[in-house]
Amino acid sequence: MATKNKLPPMRRYITTHSKDGEAVFVSPNQIPECVPSRPAGDDGDLALVYATATFPVQAHDETDVAIYDDFMHTPPDLTTPMGTVMRVIDMKPGKVTPMHRTVSFDYGVVMEGEAELILDSGERRLLRRGDFCIQRGTSHSFRNTSDSDWCRLIFVFLPMEQLTVAGRQLGEEWYDEQYESGSESVGQGGEPEARER
Template structure:
């Protein structure tokens, strides 16, 4: 995955502010990681920013262990989800982009930050999401489409692991590493 060139987009770069504690117990902003969220461009021209990640739930906050975990993942990108932790990701979709139909075995909260995006299900149903609208993905097969032919769209996702999912006697599986360009199996 290549680093993204933010000059090609019509939306601003993202900053994220991580808080921590000073040795006297007062709350401060951490300077352990740059405040600018780095984007990576996938082969289909979609930009992913891993804005935070944990590998345990609940997350261990003492001695900034969660920040150390996140720093590790910024240098060793995880898959779409982390089986025992959480992922905070921002996805920038170029004009007209359509993701492959995919499923993760996770509970995902998605929020449209910029633009309008269609959430398409494998049943053929779809909903148009506008700025501020929220989706809750529960291990379902779905795709995303940026409705604009001229402007980028941006979504924020919080992904957390889910237990085994059985529908009509068949166990559902994660197919995101087979369908999302640029992501390999862990």
């Protein structure tokens, strides 16, 4: 039987300026304060906390707020090519995300539970509540180490320049295999099979 997500609901408060230049909050009638989430396959739930289409962010006349409102109705990919994205991932107990690479510079924080960060080299680190990771365009996966509790991770994705490693330009990739329990499936030449998006 599936374990119900008992993590607390998320709220976000967006600030702006009044016509007199004072700091105020964006009306919840404009952008709801409760952050909606949607299923992320069998892995758990995914929430788009905020996203922009440019970096530096264009915040004059609430340009970014209007863009985020559009994103709420037509969600972007995991990242945006020239903007920023803030996401929350609630992972079901025992779940492992697909091994993947995004062409982005990512700050990640474990908010609840524990997660194992797995790299395509096989290196791993256990992240506990309050721990951070910085993903610099590397292939990685996360595993919720608990068999009973959900895990909540928050990520901020920033655009990065084209990444070249060992003479090869790297793009977004999603591997077909799961990296679980210290084992991995590999393709020809000993490399995990990947597909570019």
